[in-house]
Every structure is written in structure tokens, then in C-alpha cells.
Amino acid sequence: MAFTxxxxxxxxxxxxxxxMLDGTDGLFFGTTDGYVMREDVGTSFDGLAIKAVMRLQFNQFKLPANKKRFRKLVLEMEALDSVNISFRQQFDYSDGNYAASGTQGANAGxxxxxxxxxxxxxxxxxxxLVSQAEANIDGVGRNMSRVLWHESAATSLKRFVRFDAAPSSDVNDALDTLSSGLDTLQGDVNRALKLPAGTADQTLALxxxxxxxxxxxxxxSGNLTTNGGINGISDRRMLWARAKSAFGVA
Incomplete structure (x- = not known):
């Protein structure tokens, strides 16, 4: 049994x-603001990135009393999609006698x-079937531990197989991502200067x-064009006078 x-x-x-009806375990929790959420499903936390950190045990490599120099690290990983992982090494139970290595990154295909x-x-x-990521390291100690971390809210369409069942959590995450993108696009459209439907494209070739x-x-003719710029106070007064006249302002 493991705990985290x-x-x-x-x-x-x-x-x-x-x-659950499909035989899987369902773990739910209610929040003080009135929401009910399900744990351990999907690839994001209600659309937010999930941060994951894992510390491996201090390995003495069968020689607990010998001081060793570490020069290269090879990570073997299995992943459904390409993933970037950050990591660093700590030596001698991180007692401070030997400095930890710098932070590095690796990609698992x-x-x-x-x-x-x-x-x-x-x-x-x-x-x-198993991806390998290599990194050059430089450290000294009797034992070494690795700290790995990752942050992502990505949902991969590779999880969806044609004519096959898909987890509802993955479908919900994909639809949430699509809906969020459409909302952003609609906001951009709402703030844009628009012409009536059927109007020819208006392009300023400048x-x-x-x-x-x-x-x-x-x-x-009502088409977009450009006029001379504003070069001084007199031009601003002229434009202001034209604007008041157009809108009937005294």
C-alpha cells in the first residue's frame, strides 16, 4: 500500500x-462553494494544470559505504503521449556535504x-514500447535520489478510438478545452469591428x-479607407468639429 x-x-x-456502473471505483468530494468533484479521472483539475512531484528513494547501488561519482542518467518511461519531465539529483540523503545537481529536463516520447x-x-x-531519456549529470555521494516533477492540463485526442468506448472524464476534458477555445474566439469576435454579412472583404493594402x-x-461608397493623419492641434479641432456635426452635437 502506498500513500501520497x-x-x-x-x-x-x-x-x-x-x-460505478462500469465497475470502477468512484471517489468524490464536495467543496465549500457547492461543487461535487470526482477524484483521479481526466488529465486536468477542472481545466487547471495538475502539478505532480515524485521523489525516489536514496539508492546506494549495492555499495553503501563507497563514495561514488555519477556522470550519466538514463530514464526509462512509458507514456501514452509525449511528456516533458523536469528532474534533479540529491546526494548523501541531502545532508549538504555534496551539493544537489542543477535542474534538467527530459522528454519521453x-x-x-x-x-x-x-x-x-x-x-x-x-x-x-519504453522510451529512454538520457542526461549528463555531475555529482558525488554515497547514495543518490532523484526528484521528478511535471505540470500539464493537456488532453490528448489519441485517447479517443473510433468505434470504441472512451472514458467520460476524457470526453469531458476535451469538450471543456474546445468550449474554452470557442469562448475565447467569441470574445475576440465581439470586440472586433464588423461589417454586415455579405459585405466584400475590406483590406487595406498598406x-x-x-x-x-x-x-x-x-x-x-462606405468602404474602408484612410485619411490624412493628425499632425497637430488644428487637425484635432477639425476632426472634433466634423464629429460633432455628424452626430448633431452643438
Whole structure:
């Protein structure tokens, strides 16, 4: 049995556990702001990135009393998708006699599959079953531990297999990501200057230097154009007078 610690942005008020209809375990908790959330599903925390940290044991490499120099590290990892991991080494139970190594990063490529055995579209062709990431390190000590951490809120469409069942949590995460992107796009559209539907494209074929100090305007046909820029107080007064006249302001 293993134990770990977890921190959530919300304050947990109550918890519940039970069997789901598909036979899996369901762990839920209620928050003080009225939400009910399910634990250990999906690839994000309600759309927020999940931060994960893991410290491995201090390994003496079968020679507990011998001081050793470490020069290279090879990580073997299995991952559904390509993932970036940060890590650093600590020596001699991190007692301070030997400094910890600097922080480094490694990438684990998405795992491969077995022909006629693995599910279609759930793995990457021509990839090994286990990825290896190598890093040059420099440290001295009788033992060494590694601290690894990762942060991500990504949802991979590789989890969805055509004509196959998909976990509802993955579907919800993908739809949340899509909905968030559409909301952002709609916000950009709402703030944009728009012309009626059916209007021909209005493009100002001017470089940045040619547009400098010009004023965006509409010509006699109602199409976008540019007028002479504002070069002084007199130009500003003239534009203000035109604006008041156009809107009937005294």
C-alpha cells in the first residue's frame, strides 16, 4: 500500500466513495462553494494544470559505504503521449556535504504498440514500447535520489478510438478545452469591428510605414479607407468639429 499527499484549490467539505456502473471505483468530494468533484479521472483539475512531484528513494547501488561519482542518467518511461519531465539529483540523503545537481529536463516520447494486439489509434507507429531519456549529470555521494516533477492540463485526442468506448472524464476534458477555445474566439469576435454579412472583404493594402499617422475612415461608397493623419492641434479641432456635426452635437 502506498500513500501520497494532494492539494486542491478548493476547500473539501465532505467525501464519498463507491462503485460505478462500469465497475470502477468512484471517489468524490464536495467543496465549500457547492461543487461535487470526482477524484483521479481526466488529465486536468477542472481545466487547471495538475502539478505532480515524485521523489525516489536514496539508492546506494549495492555499495553503501563507497563514495561514488555519477556522470550519466538514463530514464526509462512509458507514456501514452509525449511528456516533458523536469528532474534533479540529491546526494548523501541531502545532508549538504555534496551539493544537489542543477535542474534538467527530459522528454519521453509516446509509446509504441504491438501489431494485431494493441488498439488502433491508441499508440504511435515506429515507437519503442519504453522510451529512454538520457542526461549528463555531475555529482558525488554515497547514495543518490532523484526528484521528478511535471505540470500539464493537456488532453490528448489519441485517447479517443473510433468505434470504441472512451472514458467520460476524457470526453469531458476535451469538450471543456474546445468550449474554452470557442469562448475565447467569441470574445475576440465581439470586440472586433464588423461589417454586415455579405459585405466584400475590406483590406487595406498598406505597409506599416504607409499606415503610420493615418486615420481609418469610410469613403463615399462606405468602404474602408484612410485619411490624412493628425499632425497637430488644428487637425484635432477639425476632426472634433466634423464629429460633432455628424452626430448633431452643438
Amino acid at each position: 499527499k494532494q492539494e486542491t484549490p478548493q476547500i473539501v467539505a465532505c467525501t464519498a466513495e463507491g462503485d 509516446a509509446g509504441g504498440g504491438v501489431w494485431d494486439a494493441s488498439s488502433w489509434d491508441t499508440f504511435y507507429w515506429s515507437q519503442p 505597409t506599416a510605414g504607409q499606415r503610420a499617422n493615418l486615420v481609418l475612415a469610410l469613403d463615399a
